[in-house]
Amino acid sequence: MSSIVFTKIDGGKIKISKKALTSMKKFIQDNDCKKEAGGVLLGRYILNSLDIIIDEITIPMWGDRRKWFGFFRSRRPHQKVIDRLWKESEGTINYLGEWHTHPENTPIPSDIDIRSWKHKLNHDVFDGDSLWFVIIGIKSLRIWELSRNNLSYQLIGESYYSEVENV
Amino acid sequence: MADVQSQMIKFHEAIKLKRFDENETLRDKREIILKRLNSGLKKLDLDPTPKYEVIDQGSYAMDTGVKPLNGDYDIDVGISFKISKDDYPDPLEPKKWVYDSLVGHTKKVEIQRPCVTVYYQISGEPAYHVDLAVYSDKDNNSDGKIYLAKGKEHSHKENKIWEESNYPSLINLMKNHFQDSEDAKQFRRIIRYLKRWKDFKFQSKGNAAPIGIGITIAAYKWFAPNKVTNPFDNTTKYNDLEALQHFVGAVLSNFQMVYSEGVWTKRLEVLLPVAPGNDIFTKMTNSQMTVFQERLQSLFDSIQKAQKEVDPKEACTLLNQQFGCDFPIPDEKDTAQKRSPAIVSSSASA
Numbered sequence: 215m216s217s218i219v220f221t222k223i224d225g226g227k228i229k230i231s232k233k234a235l236t237s238m239k240k241f242i243q244d245n246d247c248k249k250e251a252g253g254v255l256l257g258r259y260i261l262n263s264l265d266i267i268i269d270e271i272t273i274p275m276w277g278d279r280r281k282w283f284g285f286f287r288s289r290r291p292h293q294k295v296i297d298r299l300w301k302e303s304e305g306t307i308n309y310l311g312e313w314h315t316h317p318e319n320t321p322i323p324s325d326i327d328i329r330s331w332k333h334k335l336n337h338d339v340f341d342g343d344s345l346w347f348v349i350i351g352i353k354s355l356r357i358w359e360l361s362r363n364n365l366s367y368q369l370i371g372e373s374y375y376s377e378v379e380n381v
Numbered sequence: 382m383a384d385v386q387s388q389m390i391k392f393h394e395a396i397k398l399k400r401f402d403e404n405e406t407l408r409d410k411r412e413i414i415l416k417r418l419n420s421g422l423k424k425l426d427l428d429p430t431p432k433y434e435v436i437d438q439g440s441y442a443m444d445t446g447v448k449p450l451n452g453d454y455d456i457d458v459g460i461s462f463k464i465s466k467d468d469y470p471d472p473l474e475p476k477k478w479v480y481d482s483l484v485g486h487t488k489k490v491e492i493q494r495p496c497v498t499v500y501y502q503i504s505g506e507p508a509y510h511v512d513l514a515v516y517s518d519k520d521n522n523s524d525g526k527i528y529l530a531k532g533k534e535h536s537h538k539e540n541k542i543w544e545e546s547n548y549p550s551l552i553n554l555m556k557n558h559f560q561d562s563e564d565a566k567q568f569r570r571i572i573r574y575l576k577r578w579k580d581f582k583f584q585s586k587g588n589a590a591p592i593g594i595g596i597t598i599a600a601y602k603w604f605a606p607n608k609v610t611n612p613f614d615n616t617t618k619y620n621d622l623e624a625l626q627h628f629v630g631a632v633l634s635n636f637q638m639v640y641s642e643g644v645w646t647k648r649l650e651v652l653l654p655v656a657p658g659n660d661i662f663t664k665m666t667n668s669q670m671t672v673f674q675e676r677l678q679s680l681f682d683s684i685q686k687a688q689k690e691v692d693p694k695e696a697c698t699l700l701n702q703q704f705g706c707d708f709p710i711p712d713e714k715d716t717a718q719k720r721s722p723a724i725v726s727s728s729a730s731a
């Protein structure tokens with residue numbers, strides 16, 4: 215399984231590293247026993263470019279409440295990881311957005327998702343213009359961008375696991 | 382996508398062999414040999430003692446040298462005797478003057494087909510060798526041409542020849558190839574990148590490795606500067622990776638089907654732009670040529686992958702596999718902008 219690359223609204227690239235992709239894919243809700251999962255996206259704003267790389271993700275942690283359909287991510291354990299990676303990387307690994315899973319082939323954000331995304335764009339403190347949101351479906355993942363300059367959410371890419379698998 | 386120009390420049394700094402005037406050790410070695418030659422010639426009791434001119438040649442003179450991976454530095458000097466080739470039908474005679482003047486100077490001095498070689502060792506390992514090419518000066522020949530003394534002592538008579546060779550003028554050709562000094566610098570960087578790639582990928586001896594001068598002449602023919610000028614502040618940014626991609630692509634497209642060794646095969650032909658105008662790669666066998674082409678193609682593919690790669694660290698890892706350990710792989714934190722910390726809220730999803 216390799217990494218994947220999408221084009222952002224501003225024309226720069228956003229890459230999901232192999233490592234981040236592998237960890238998210240472990241939570242694909244492809245059977246009834248798996249509950250919804252999620253976490254935050256962390257990575258680099260590349261020097262001299264508009265490019266971004268999602269290097270790391272957090273996975274469900276203590277305090278999170280997981281159901282088959284619904285996920286509540288508590289603040290503190292994820293914030294701790296964000297702080298630690300930011301410090302260790304001398305300020306270069308940054309908070310970029312969130313991910314979660316859906317038990318459907320092609321993921322479509324729910325009203326709750328969209329409300330939550332907009333809330334995060336307006337209330338989270340972060341040093342950037344956009345946040346990105348990944349939903350891991352059963353057959354594909356999709357990624358949306360929410361920009362401070364343009365409050366509507368925009369689908370910027372979709373990747374079928376079957377295509378990535380053989381790369 | 383990934384901008385690796387700063388890593389390319391670091392790589393270049395690591396492999397660049399400084400020119401004579403900047404490199405004391407090599408300059409000293411060269412001076413010692415030339416002094417020894419001067420006194421040695423006088424002791425030979427030739428009447429009159431032959432006059433000569435020293436010509437800088439080779440990658441030092443062209444400023445395209447790379448540090449050798451095996452530690453065996455190679456210094457090229459031309460000794461142009463003020464003699465007419467017609468007075469010396471046996472080209473080995475002036476070569477022997479050089480040999481006899483220098484023999485005993487180090488453990489090993491040898492007459493090779495194109496030159497006389499003096500080997501230096503440091504604790505048993507080859508450290509330097511100096512190749513002295515012996516010429517008959519153009520001012521002393523009725524046709525005004527420069528001739529190189531070729532052949533070894535026991536060569537067949539037909540292999541002992543004076544070959545027209547305007548190799549010394551190659552230096553000027555290379556020096557004056559680009560008007561813009563920054564373009565000229567990129568030209569020399571591209572040559573050095575490919576020469577180091579060659580040393581790294583062809584570590585065996587012999588003609589299996591394409592020779593450095595072949596790469597230099599190929600660049601003279603097919604390299605084009607690659608840069609972008611910002612119209613607002615008039616600054617110019619060179620893109621060495623793209624320049625290298627175009628150049629390697631051009632070399633690959635110049636492999637042509639030819640009939641050689643009794644079969645049709647793809648070969649690269651690069652003619653020396655000065656006399657004798659021969660194909661520099663002619664000594665490579667068909668199978669060596671095929672390996673050369675395959676490895677160039679692999680280099681080309683890696684460059685393209687690195688260009689598409691978003692992550693500079695991964696792009697450099699790909700290039701490091703082609704160019705060897707001197708190609709730097711940056712730490713992740715050195716590839717990214719420093720931003721202020723984030724504070725996130727809790728969130729719900731469904």
Ligand SMILES: [Zn+2]
Pocket residue numbers: 314315316323324327349730731
């Ligand atoms: Zn959802």
